Amino acid sequence: MENETSDFYRWSKYFLLVVTAVIVFRLYVLTPYVVEGISMEPTLENNERIVVNKFVYLYREPSYGDVIVLHATKTDDYIKRVIGVAGDTLELTNGILYRNGREVNESYISQVTMVGFKKLTVPAGSYFVMGDNRNHSLDSREIGFIKRGNVVGKAELIFYPFDNAKVIR
Template sequence: MSTANGSVKSSIIEWGVAVISALLIAVVIRFFLFAPYEVNGTSMYPTLDGNELLIVNKIIYDVSSPSYGDIVVFHTEEQRDFIKRVIGVPGDKIEVKDGFVYRNNKRLTEPYLAEKMIGDFAAVTVPKGHLFVLGDNRNNSKDSRIIGSVDDSAIVGRADLVVMPFKEFRLLNK
């Protein structure tokens, strides 16, 4: 009987080690590598409807720099997270004329927009350590035109994957 007891004890210990290991791996992945993010609002419409669950890559900007077109999540002074598209990086001159965005005096082609932007925005140069971001729904977006350039330290990461609703499952950013 002691052999059966030892076998049961051994199995319980093995299962315990496996469960604890799995939990530790999940915690490391969740807090250091990837995080879920729920989209609220329509500032990124039509790319995002405002009811999606995304996976945000938190480590990507530790190994590379943000690129034009990346969809990023960042913290704001309002204690809220925003999601917007990178339009300008440090040193870029950004302006809006006649409803079109110009980066370094070249008009951007933005096929992800549903409608022309209303209004102009005077030229600004993106400071070092910052990004200029805009929502895809430009006429209904609180973005760098209002809140200013986003400090790199506020960036949570790049939104890479839409996971819910499941029928909308897809990769973002490329």
């Protein structure tokens, strides 16, 4: 009887250790998200499931082209692409994006962007983000610059539906 009790406690400890490790991993390293809406088409489609890397920005800053999850409001997270970082001067005119006076090649855009913006400078500690489906995206053009503390993590891969599984670029 005593041997069964010690086996129970030993297995309980292992079980709790595994559960704790899974919870920590999900909270601080990789976590799943559901894409809601069409603002990131064609890169991401409505209802796709993605993996977000929360760990990567502990050792580097978000950079041009990164697809990130961010806290847009107290209750809503958005998925957008980093277009500008602190110190950048941006302008979107006649469907062409300019960063620091140079035209940006945006191969991920499938339509001409109808709503542009006049020249602006990204403040320190902030990012300018936009959806890939620019004509149907609520992004920095409306919600403003994104503070570093509101960045959740980098969208790394689509895992569902399985036939769409791929690394996000």
